[in-house]
Amino acid sequence: MLPASPSLCYSAGMARRIAKEHLPVVVFFGLLAVSLGGLLLLPPVPQDQSYHQFADQRTILGIPNFWNVASNLPFVAVGAAGFRRFRDDPATVVFFLGVFLTGIGSSYYHWDPNDGTLFWDRLPMTLSFAALLALVVEERVNARAGAILLWPALAIGLFSLLLWRWTDDLRLYFWVQFFPGLAVLLLFLLYQPKYTGTHYWIVAACRARLQRQRNRRPCRLRRARQHVAPESGHCESAAARFFAGD
Secondary structure (H helix, E strand, C coil): CCCCCCCHHHHHHHHHHHHHHHHHHHHHHHHHHHHHHHHHHCCCCCCHHHHHHHCCCCCEECCCCHHHHHCCHHHHHHHHHHHHHCCHHHHHHHHHHHHHHHHHHHHHHHHCCHHHHHHHHHHHHHHHHHHHHHHHHHHHHCCHHHHHHHHHHHHHHHHHHEHHHHHHHHHHHHHHCCCCCHHHHHHHHHHCCCCCCCCCHHHHHHHHHHHHHHHHHCCHHHHHHCCCCCCCCCCHHHHHHHHHHC
């Protein structure tokens, strides 16, 4: 049996190296396709109207749901500070612009909670999550790939919200909220960081996700926490998003 030629061994080694380098990308797009396809197997998910019933509904200074409204002001401050400090690329600008607008949109929603105002609460957060995914791709994979990913991610996020308003079906919106978090975790596990301190992105994503889950608890559970500072979650989440920019 003849020994393999050096050129054949070199070609095989190169092929394995390329396959190894692109494996995370294949896994990423595979998860994207499978998770999107899985949406078709689920029934439509309408907006639960009990979502609009808050634990603390006190009116103070003529402002309904006062603490839920006022506690969004840190998002405005953090977004403005981040926007002023971090303006090196479009994804960073969109991220902190989304944080800033979250303070305005969420205050608007909590002032008069209904499906119409909830759209303006969810829109800026969706922009921030899309920008976060693009930033992690820029930092962990490739700067050009992250810059390109930003715009379709924003478009899909916006479309998911419009689809919810047109059809009262939240399936795509839930996917837009879920998949970036899964993708960010996957990228952190599979790629080495180019800079130090990037673990703050995980802190920001986890804090924001926990806050959204807390807000989705059944109404009766939220009422049981009526006197446990409902505004603390908004403040903690805003702080985490600011530190994510460092």
